[in-house]
Amino acid sequence: QQQVKQSPQSLIVQKGGISIINCAYENTAFDYFPWYQQFPGKGPALLIAIRPDVSEKKEGRFTISFNKSAKQFSLHIMDSQPGDSATYFCAASYFSSGSARQLTFGSGTQLTVLP
């Protein structure tokens, strides 16, 4: 019930192309959906996030599309650049106890953008 399923596991895209990473969840208690970006040897860093009351959020070349009825959300990277090569994690947050929330992460997608 707490799982977030992410696909594909790896993705290779040409420079200038569109990268698309998909995630699906089951638990309707999830109410906040961030994406984290991780470069080799570094910790993950927040890239963009969305709440389920909107269907799309765009920040620069990065867009989250959210389909509440299908319980799916996806990350689109437009005009992909070699510098975007990293591992991307989708996540979902739910209220756990007291004032705390937990993040459940997907398994990650290793994106390689070819020059």
Place this chain on the structure above:
Amino acid sequence: NAGVTQTPKFRILKIGQSMTLQCTQDMNHNYMYWYRQDPGMGLKLIYYSVGAGITDKGEVPNGYNVSRSTTEDFPLRLELAAPSQTSVYFCASSYSPLDRGEAFFGQGTRLTVV
């Protein structure tokens, strides 16, 4: 600001040994977390804390212990290390609950148990 600092960066332990992974943050964040990252498995929450003196279990707490005596520090203790604890460990902190702010991660500790 240094952000979230983890030590050590690498460690090799023998089965049955114990060790403490150190984590400190200088952002005055109340919320702190420990995750482990295994290949192809994403990050799993081990323990978290909502403030000094308050800790709680996450998804995979067995074999670990934590304490939070100060706002800045959140050490993770491994007792009787096992090969299954070979992983990359990340400490993170946040100013607010995770639906209103981001988690800031340290650079990780790569632990191998042999």
